[in-house]
Amino acid sequence: MNEDKINDMDIVNQMTNQEKAQLGSGADFWHTQPIARLGIPSIMMTDGPHGLRKQKEQGDHIGANQSYPATCFPTAATIANSWDKELLGLMGEALARECHSQHVSVLLGPGINIKRSPLCGRNFEYFSEDPFLTGELASSLVSSIERNGIGTSLKHFAANNQEYNRMVSDSIVDMRTLHEIYLSAFEKVVKQAKPATIMAAYNKLNGTYCCENTWLLDDILRKQWGFSGVVVSDWGATNDRIKSINASMDLEMPGNAKDNDKKVADALDQGQLNPNTVDASLSRLLSLIQSHPTDGKPFNSEIHHQLARKIASQSFVLLKNDGILPLNDKEGILIVGDMAKYPRYQGSGSSLISPTKLPSLTDVFDSEQIPYTYTRGFGNDSGSDESLVDEALSLAKKAKVVLIMAGLPETYESEGFDREHMDMPKSHNELISKISEINKNTVVILSAGSPVTMPWLDSASAVLHTYLGGQAGSEAIVDVLFGNVNPSGKLAESYPKDIKDTPCYSTFAQPGRNACYKESIFVGYRYYDTFNVDVLFPFGFGLSYTTFSYSDIKVECEFPNLTVSFVIKNSGKVSGSEVTQLYIHHKDPKIFKAKRELKGFEKVHLNPNESKTVTLSLCDRSFSYYNTDVKTWVIENGEYEIQIGSSLKNIHLKESVTYDKNTMDIPVNCQSQFIPDYYDRHHPISISDGNFTQLTGIPIPFAFKRKEEPFTINSTITELSEVWIGRLLASVALKQSKKMMPSAVNDEKIMKMVHTGVMESPLRSLVAMSNGALTHSLVQGIISIANKKYFQAIKYFLSN
DSSP: OOSSOOOHHHHHHTOOHHHHHHHTBBSSSSBBOOBGGGTBOOOBEEEOSSSOBOBSSSOOSSSOSOBOOBOOOOOHHHHGGGTOHHHHHHHHHHHHHHHHHTTOOEEEOOBOOOOOOTTOTTGGGSOOSOHHHHHHHHHHHHHHHHHTTOEEEEEEETTOOOOTTTTTOEEEOOHHHIIIIISHHHHHHHHHHOOSEEEEOSSEETTEEGGGOHIIIIIIIIIITOOOSEEEEOTTOOSOHHHHHHTTOOBBSSTTOHHHHHHHHHHHHTTOSOHHHHHHHHHHHHHHHHHOOOOOOOOOHHHHHHHHHHHHHHHOEEEEESSOOSOOOOSSEEEESGGGTSOOOSOSSTTOOOBSOOOOHHHHHHHTTOOOEEEOSSOSSSOOOHHHHHHHHHHHHHOSEEEEEEEOOTTTSBTTBOOSOSOOOHHHHHHHHHHHHHOSOEEEEEEOSSOOOOTTTTTOSEEEEOOSOOTTHHHHHHHHHTTSSOOOOOOSSOEESSGGGSTTTTTTTOSSSEEEOTTTTOOTHHHHHHTTOOEEEOTTOOBOSSOEEEEEEEEESSTTSOEEEEEEEEOSSSOEEEEEEEEEEESSOSSOOOSOEEEEEEEEEEOTTOEEEEEEEOOHHHHEEEETTTTEEEEOSEEEEEEEEEETTEEEEEEEEEEOOOOOOOOGGGOTTTOGGGGOOOSSOOOOHHHHHHHHSSOOOOOOOGGGSOOOTTOBHHHHTTSHHHHHHHHHHHHHHHHHOGGGTTOHHHHHHHHHHHHTSBHHHHHHHTTTSOOHHHHHHHHHHHTTOHHHHHHHHHHO
């Protein structure tokens, strides 16, 4: 394309209908379609979001085939615990630099879905259970990447909160909850950071696939929020491309479903698609292509590795410390666990990065010449080996300090499937308990992308949670253990004691296709705090090697645009950083609300005895709820308490303000006489179908009963496997998947993800993901055979 930017519409006006159809779908797995006649180049987009995954071999969306080395930074679940927007900015600069080096124009991330349940298999890729924290952190990351010339793809829009049946599930969510919980972070990032693209999710939202949901993509995203960028489908998510174009989706990925190009061209030829809608979409695509050139300059892998180390050390959360940390003595250390030699440092799936280097904990001890003894104790799987246990116990009795590396193996949490429970492997828990009983100086170092139960918590001397610390995580662990870095991470999610305590326990990832968000706004701490449910660790919790004191709160300016200031002092003996947190508590609400909500935070570094004044700003949205009658944000009358704390449950300062100017009634569907279940504060939460229907205004869809329905293009392979042709197709699809990723056939986590992904995929997605091996006609013929319509099947096969 010419160096001087050509007017997008001038180019669009020169395009044939066939070229217009082609530009709206990918050329292959990762590239946009070039159109040589008009000088339109192809650009590359590829996975992130905590590193660059540019594949060397055939493309796939689950991280199976090898990719070029790139810095594997800590995952979103990890860096969220830093609560450090500046750190996110530095990570964004590094990610952009690595994209430039590999000629990648768009990095597919970050993922900002809210952690509805600890069991979501992809939670390691998301920031938080809180939309305010998610939006603030993601805005810093996206702004930095975009500022450095690389596009981002904010995902997965929207209400994509489970992996089970993710391509056919229907998220049923009331409008207030959508706006306050599941759309809020997207809105903030769109308005503040202006991402180049938004990725539409696999699932349905209130009955309509996200990729063809006009309310979501056009009414909310474009008209209300002012988004002018490109909407791209998640890979294989497009159900009906004509409907998607009409709903304001611009780009179908990947680019293997050429049948859809023909459908779009034919629809344009026959006047079945509004040409203005198509042209506007193409103009957005051309703008994306023109505005994201790459320079190919190499990056300094060592500088980026050290940045990854800094990010990890600032993100680790010290959950317990009886005074054993930091370690002052480097003698008599016993290290236990496979993860000390084979780090669990990132999640599995489309975000799987090939790191530039990966030192283990024992590597770091060796390089820094710290003496230690090592024993496996247990492997990374669930099995227990008595000889390994006996050896570990024998060595633990003699050790001055025992460091146990434990957590969730890769097969326990991954894209493609959800966790079955919150427990670590039994072998991990049992050995931690046994060693803690015989050696009081036991430090447990956890590696996991989401909350776990800790039955041994009372007996361990210290617990350091590293989440998934990236390629430099082991070095960061040593930094924190020996006091070179003072831990300052704070939990970006609550740690329930038991999965049964979670608000969506009875509705999360249930059999069938309906995902009913009956808990409404009561997600994460909004539930535990409001319903007085004891948790293992509260939202915002984290310990330090020093102490801090808070004083002198002041609230100034006119409500609701308030300035809140206070003084924080390092009252301890070592330098450290504290995450100050501002919550708002409405004392006597008439509409059901959470007890308090996070509305501000700042991370402050202080030397011993140093004090600083922290100033945080509030606005009308800080006090508002979404009123579904008037379809806007409203401040309810009453007294609001501004609370300053070091965690949700550790509030140090309070100041009250009053508002009395609202004249609007509570929405009818939110009034207590119609939905009493939402005003009952007894745990566990119990919401009737009637109350949920009243709140959403949507009758709960009938449970999908396969045997009463014919097979369709949206039937899954699992469902089709009820008949012989389905079982044959499943066998062929699984074999073909393995053939496409030869380097991963012996990788248990990848193969588990492949099997689940294939079996839970709708038949339509096979066309897009088959690299051209299947066509729509062929799949429709298979469906006709399954429905015993054999003559119809012959027609489809002959037309193929």
